Amino acid sequence: MATRHIAQLIDDLDGTVLEQGEGKQLNFSVEGRSYEIDLSDTNADKFHAALAPFVNAARSIGSASRQSTARAPRAKSDLDLNSVREWARANGHTVSDRGRIAGPVVEAYKAANA
Incomplete structure (x- = not known):
């Protein structure tokens, strides 16, 4: 039906x-x-x-359709970033002690640990 x-x-x-x-x-x-x-x-x-x-x-104060475009917080990663950094260094990748880890490095880590 x-x-x-x-x-x-x-x-x-x-x-x-x-x-x-x-x-x-x-x-x-x-x-x-x-x-x-x-x-x-x-x-x-x-x-x-x-x-x-x-x-x-009246005075115009701008478009009513414009609203704050606050970004949503990034989802928390399930990866242990210290482990990713250790693996990356042991496998010839250059990574910093802090900050974002490059996407290709993270993907290589995931592939190696799948």
């Missing part, structure tokens, strides 16, 4: 079911809180018209 899931876009303001390709998903922010709303083209135009006097009088 097959199951078919059908997604319908519905105008959040008046409940109108929108056809494929109709309507807009709008994102906006008020007092530091972000919102998203699905609207028909007509209601989207009304939304923009209602905000126009405020937008025209």
